[in-house]
Amino acid sequence: MIELRDINRIFRVGDEKVHALQDIRLTFEHGEYVSIMGPSGSGKSTLLNILGLLDKPTSGSYLLDGIDITSMSDNQQADVRRNKIGFVFQSFHLISRLTAAENIALPLTLAGMPPKQRDSRVRDVLESVGLTERAEHRPDQLSGGQRQRVAIARATIMRPTILLADEPTGNLDQSSGESVIEVLEGLNREGIILLVVTHDPDIGGRARRRIRMVDGRISEDDH
Amino acid sequence: MRLVDTLLYGAGNIKGSPVRTFLLLLAMSIGVASVVMLSSLGEAARLYVVNQFSALGTHLLIVLPGRSETAGGAPPLLGTTPRDLTLEDADALLRSPYINDYAPIVVGSAPVSHDSLEREVTVIGTSASYARIRELETAQGRFLPAGDYDRAPPVCVIGETLRKELFGHRRAVGERLKINDRRFRVIGVLADSGQSFGMDMGDLVFVPTPHAMALFDTESLFRIIAQAAGRSAIEPGKRAITEIIRERHEGEDDVTVITQDAILATFDRILKALTYTVAGIAAISLAVAGILIMNVMLVSVSQRTPEIGLLKALGASQDQILVLFLSEAALLSLIGAASGILIAWFGVFGLDRLFPAFPLGTPVWAYLSAVIVALLTGIGFGIMPAKRASRLDPVLALTGR
Numbered sequence: 001m002i003e004l005r006d007i008n009r010i011f012r013v014g015d016e017k018v019h020a021l022q023d024i025r026l027t028f029e030h031g032e033y034v035s036i037m038g039p040s041g042s043g044k045s046t047l048l049n050i051l052g053l054l055d056k057p058t059s060g061s062y063l064l065d066g067i068d069i070t071s072m073s074d075n076q077q078a079d080v081r082r083n084k085i086g087f088v089f090q091s092f093h094l095i096s097r098l099t100a101a102e103n104i105a106l107p108l109t110l111a112g113m114p115p116k117q118r119d120s121r122v123r124d125v126l127e128s129v130g131l132t133e134r135a136e137h138r139p140d141q142l143s144g145g146q147r148q149r150v151a152i153a154r155a156t157i158m159r160p161t162i163l164l165a166d167e168p169t170g171n172l173d174q175s176s177g178e179s180v181i182e183v184l185e186g187l188n189r190e191g192i193i194l195l196v197v198t199h200d201p202d203i204g205g206r207a208r209r210r211i212r213m214v215d216g217r218i219s220e221d222d223h
Numbered sequence: 224m225r226l227v228d229t230l231l232y233g234a235g236n237i238k239g240s241p242v243r244t245f246l247l248l249l250a251m252s253i254g255v256a257s258v259v260m261l262s263s264l265g266e267a268a269r270l271y272v273v274n275q276f277s278a279l280g281t282h283l284l285i286v287l288p289g290r291s292e293t294a295g296g297a298p299p300l301l302g303t304t305p306r307d308l309t310l311e312d313a314d315a316l317l318r319s320p321y322i323n324d325y326a327p328i329v330v331g332s333a334p335v336s337h338d339s340l341e342r343e344v345t346v347i348g349t350s351a352s353y354a355r356i357r358e359l360e361t362a363q364g365r366f367l368p369a370g371d372y373d374r375a376p377p378v379c380v381i382g383e384t385l386r387k388e389l390f391g392h393r394r395a396v397g398e399r400l401k402i403n404d405r406r407f408r409v410i411g412v413l414a415d416s417g418q419s420f421g422m423d424m425g426d427l428v429f430v431p432t433p434h435a436m437a438l439f440d441t442e443s444l445f446r447i448i449a450q451a452a453g454r455s456a457i458e459p460g461k462r463a464i465t466e467i468i469r470e471r472h473e474g475e476d477d478v479t480v481i482t483q484d485a486i487l488a489t490f491d492r493i494l495k496a497l498t499y500t501v502a503g504i505a506a507i508s509l510a511v512a513g514i515l516i517m518n519v520m521l522v523s524v525s526q527r528t529p530e531i532g533l534l535k536a537l538g539a540s541q542d543q544i545l546v547l548f549l550s551e552a553a554l555l556s557l558i559g560a561a562s563g564i565l566i567a568w569f570g571v572f573g574l575d576r577l578f579p580a581f582p583l584g585t586p587v588w589a590y591l592s593a594v595i596v597a598l599l600t601g602i603g604f605g606i607m608p609a610k611r612a613s614r615l616d617p618v619l620a621l622t623g624r
Binding site: 049052054055074075078079080081082083085087089093095097098106107109110111112114154158 | 224225228232235236238239529530532533534535536537538539540541542543617618621
């Protein structure tokens with residue numbers, strides 16, 4: 001379970017203060033499927049970054065599975081990020097010189113897992129995203145949809161609590177976007193919290209819970 | 224993260240930009256190669272001098288007329304001579320139980336002729352013991368005969384070069400030659416023993432001491448070489464010589480006794496210092512290579528900013544990123560050091576072929592220090608870029624900013 005309590009995030013741009021997030025209060029239960037929509041600059045990405053521990057709130061607290069994360073050290077936060085949070089980016093962020101399998105194994109490698117265990121985990125995940133045949137291909141030998149599925153496999157290999165997807169279909173055509181969303185929804189059915197930030201109302205509308213943001217505030221939270 | 228994985232990751236990055244890696248390795252290996260080669264040369268020079276000294280003979284003591292002044296004045300080897308060093312002085316040295324043998328030396332230059340051929344060569348007046356102490360061998364005939372100075376016969380022993388020039392293919396032993404209008408009979412030819420301290424041992428004439436004294440019209444000896452009874456007799460022998468000469472020279476300490484070991488130790492120290500100096504100068508090129516590493520790593524950090532952001536998003540800690548980049552720098556310097564050692568090895572091999580007489584060999588410390596210095600510079604200069612990478616803000620890094 002994830003709980004955000006009165007999260008504020010203020011950026012300083014020159015002399016000006018920009019209130020990117022204002023008093024955000026949110027709770028996500030296990031297995032929830034949430035979409036966050038809103039115009040550019042409404043704070044969607046900032047919220048996502050804070051949920052992903054890539055950014056720190058100016059005030060407020062963030063509880064993940066009952067533990068307050070805001071007060072943790074950088075190294076502890078890195079640990080949490082590795083074990084409990086998965087990211088899926090609009091531009092995939094695969095490392096071009098590594099094969100699909102190596103890209104997927106990266107979180108396990110960082111965690112110091114021996115190669116044998118890594119390989120079997122990677123095989124399982126590759127199968128679940130339907131890319132067993134492509135394991136040894138490099139990103140530039142894969143289609144956009146395939147690349148995003150590799151990225152999803154990498155995001156889920158540590159079996160995280162929450163999967164944060166930032167415009168996961170933004171760089172994809174209709175049909176591969178569809179297949180990527182199906183993979184994500186499949187993972188959600190297995191219990192992972194799926195949080196999708198998107199501009200696309202079709203994709204946002206598929207979520208069971210839809211949050212709208214305007215000017216750093218939550219304007220709608222539709223359960 | 225496991226060490227193997229860290230290194231593999233770094234190796235992958237290094238392979239990813241071959242041109243940059245090649246240039247970097249070139250700089251690094253030139254640095255390492257010059258350190259190794261220059262220290263090899265320095266070490267070879269040291270060995271060369273040590274060998275030359277050892278070729279002089281064993282347990283040598285050299286007695287020079289004149290006292291070495293430590294306060295101003297002329298340097299030791301050129302001290303003034305208040306009293307001559309005479310043959311009687313030399314003879315008296317044998318009174319000491321520490322002295323086995325001695326040979327007086329008188330040196331001068333004189334024209335040596337046979338038939339119509341004439342050469343100006345160095346003439347050394349000495350005794351039979353000289354050959355024994357200096358471990359000289361004759362190729363033909365024998366060395367100067369032992370016996371009383373008063374009854375020394377007018378004979379000479381010549382070097383191989385001189386023999387060739389004066390006698391060509393004819394037999395030299397038994398022939399007569401003239402030194403400064405005095406007649407000598409050739410009784411031996413030295414075996415070709417090459418150079419000794421720049422003095423061509425082939426271009427010499429040895430005559431009995433009294434004849435040399437007569438030739439150069441002098442009563443004093445240029446020096447005396449004495450041989451101590453053993454290694455442990457060198458120091459007491461030195462004291463005994465000083466004692467004997469002082470007694471004979473009315474209480475004046477007017478000779479200098481040099482031991483071979485002391486000279487050797489001095490040269491050894493000087494040449495070692497020299498070796499370290501040239502190696503140090505060569506190490507400057509290593510520092511330049513280090514700066515190059517820093518530069519390349521900085522470029523690499525800015526090029527790979529999104530990758531660093533991704534690694535952070537995947538849960539890499541600051542320390543992990545730091546270690547990743549440092550190991551890349553270390554890997555680069557290690558490969559650079561390895562190829563540098565290879566280059567140096569070929570260089571030394573080539574030089575060895577060109578100058579076979581020069582005892583070239585690379586000391587182990589040269590390899591070790593080159594590798595260690597290369598690693599330290601690589602890591603040292605890698606710290607700044609690696610720190611920069613580890614401190615990148617993940618959100619900005621992911622967008623490539």
